[in-house]
Amino acid sequence: MLTISCAEKGGSVDSGSIREYRLYKRRWVGLVALVILNIVAGTTLVWFGPIANTVAKDFGFTLNQINWFGNVVNVVYLPSAFVVPYLYGRLGVRKTCFIAGALFVVSAWVRYAGTARGLSVNGSYALIMVGQLLAAVALPILQVVVPSYSERWFDFKGRTTATMIMGLANPVGSAIGQLVPPLVSTTRQSILVMAIIFTAAAPVVIFVGEAPPTPPTFAATHRHPSLTSLMHAMFGKVPRDRYAYMTVRQRIDFVILCLLFGVIVGVVNTFGILTAEQLEPYGYSDDTAGLMGAVLLLVGLVAAAISSPLFDRVFTRHLALFGKLLLPGIAACYLALIWEIKPNNAAVLYVLVAIIGAIGLTLLPVVLELGVELTRNANGSSAVLWFSTNLFGLIFVLVEGALRAGPDADPPLNMHRAFIFQGAVVAVVVVFVYLVEGKQTRRFQDEEKREEADRALDLESRRRQGAQVEVHEVQSRTAVGSTPEEPKPQMSPSDVDLESGKETEGPVGTGT
Template identity: 25%
Template sequence: MSLKMCDESKPVDGEVNDNKYFSKTAATDAEVTFEHRSAPPETRLYKKRWVIVFLFSLYSLCNSYQWIQYGIINNIFMRFYGVDSFTIDWMSMIYMLTYIPLIFPVAWLLDKKGLRVIALVAAALNCTGTWIKVASARPDLFPVTFLGQFTCSVAQVFILGMPSRIASVWFGSEEVSTACSIGVFGNQLGIAIGFLVPPILVPNVDDLDELAAHIRVMFYITAGVATFLFVLVVIVFQERPDIPPTHAQAAARRISPENYSYTASIHRLLRNKAFILLVITYGLNVGCFYAVSTLLNRMIIEHYPGEEVNAGRIGLTIVIAGMVGSLICGIWLDRSKTYKQTTLAVYLMSLVGMVLYAFTLDLGHLWVVFITAGTLGFFMTGYLPLGFEFAVELTFPESEGTSSGLLNCSAQVFGIIFTICQGKIMDSFNTLAGNLFLCAFLLIGTIITGADCSILIYLGICSSLIVYRAYP
């Protein structure tokens, strides 16, 4: 059943307090039709839905801010803790690495325990990690600060799969893409603040005691915000509205959880060729964004020494432009439903933006870098909600939490690979070579996005034959 055939809403599911999970495979078209003919269930949209999604966005913001807070002042933390740049890169990559093994058990918990439990665990882990970092503001305590970052990275696993679930459980059929974009918006805004604030709070001073004081202030501010948001989640965050927002969500509450198999859902997704192609292309695009974000300080400092603050501002420009792109794409999808066409267009423009950024970085004019970085961010970061919504379109009637988990897992894998490879290429050659490395993979992703499975299989066979003939 295609999403375009469903007038009620986007496909929805979600764990509720009475553990009645909606398995879309269990609800047949005949049952839904019968339900509509007899007595349509009462539906209602609550104003609190906006409080829920904005509260989620806030603690997602606090967590994603910490992802990049070390990398954007890479050179400063290298000197403070006495470690090399690759070690500081792992302060960002640990977010990616932790996600890969934990996404499946966390997605299972989201299905079984519901939104409130997952929100509480995420906010608690994030708060704990920030206070561990407060105790690590000494040059000999790098393992402690890494432990704090690891704890926050575990919290991220509980956060990334929630936007689509919140949107489907709380919002009406014409608001799902917009609500999902708002959920992603918080994560992006956190990254933007992570680019902007650390270079301001932690200046590149020579005295290590003074530097430690600046770092401690930054950690205390983060811990205070995380604690406040944890308390808000405990008090405010609600599992679901009393009356469902859509007829499909009403049907979800009447389906027994025994009808849903998480393992079977994953198997069905892995056999969906169109979805697997999306998993690959999403991973390539977002993995490139992760690599650019993690290595941005090194790129800027190489060509513009002493410009740590402007490196942060360039990162801010990338993400702010991306947030605008995300919201525009979310609103456009709600109205047009042109998933593949929009995804392909944005992917192609991400490639164009990356090429422009690569060839203008070393021109010696920071204002040019700001413009090209903003162009790159508008399309590359704006692609994030497109991937989630296109996945829902391709995988109906599977759980949005499971499909988004697989998308994010792909992004983390490619993010680690691209960050390591680009960093090594930059060390061996220059930043242009490293950025062209990413351009090559964005080109591959664009081709895959625009091609059918049959064409890709044909190209794969032809490539294999050419290689075989050249090297028998």
């Protein structure tokens, strides 16, 4: 446990104004719990994507109906993203996460109930859809809390890393959702496996803590602003002296971040939902489609794991700059996919999706943290950013499904026009990153308070050392004698017995 004392006002060392900042080891327990929950929640969106064609044959659903198993997650997320910050404000993080755990269990077995062989096609579809809908409600609860948990429990030297670990848990779940379903022997058993995973993960919510007794930073000392507060700040309705005040430049930056984050993450999610439909017309199997989706996510996870500690400790003041350097690479890859998605070209596709994953997932926690830096509103900024990804993801799935070629095309049902659409959109949107200033206001405030803490601690230490020196000097004098000696009276010759040479009693200066 790290303890830092901080003077709240002007760096003065008044003992009554010193605030302690602490880091608790149990913060990692809650982090691991949220990682597990987000991994499981992340499988909801893409579970049916790699096996879409098989599910269509086994259950009699159309491909567009199966796409809505993923679309429903995006649709439910849109209103839920604005409700979740309110729940956190009313119930707190811990109780709200308990709601997500309960939804996990209910959704798992409602979904599995839809696999009963005696059901009609519509009955089976309705139950699976209801299960997906309930799981979709749990997803924003667990995603939106990530930057807020980092701010509550970690200092500014570890926040980006903590956000990276928790934020990338959802893509890990997407990778698992891409890999596992094709490996299970039947689609019904695949949905049973999903139910078991959700049920096993639900009890982990008990390890999510509300907030530490003592905050880790100055930012964590503030009560988390509401989503309404963020809306007021975005429209310039917050006074300048308030913590949540946003300048015009910060408001513009946040809007651009929402656009960039929404399009990039939305198009990646779309790939997870439509993987099999995009690749199968060119001769790629469900296993290959699932593996490509997993490569995109897993390579991204490795890249993010390497880069996030660097963002925390080395490139801490240059988050926006890295976005400007890396995002053009994503645009180039999506443009290349227009020509490279063709038969017998798996090696090139693996390279392209790996680059997309490495850049996209590296920047994901950076954008989440930069959103909090601009707004000083962890729950609100996270909710709006994830809202944008689900909105654009829904738009991309619907538009790309509409752009699918007919059965008479060459190859039949190919999605070449969809690749042109997504490449063009990504290339245009990436240009806006060069308009972002990205001033990290929250970090500057925390660093200023840390410097004040250091000065306060140094002055307090010197004062105590001075007091100890004074006490030591008094103790040294006391050790020589309990009271100072009175000077001996001077004696006249009459005070001395001349014969014996002994002193006789008598006052100084008395005569015979």
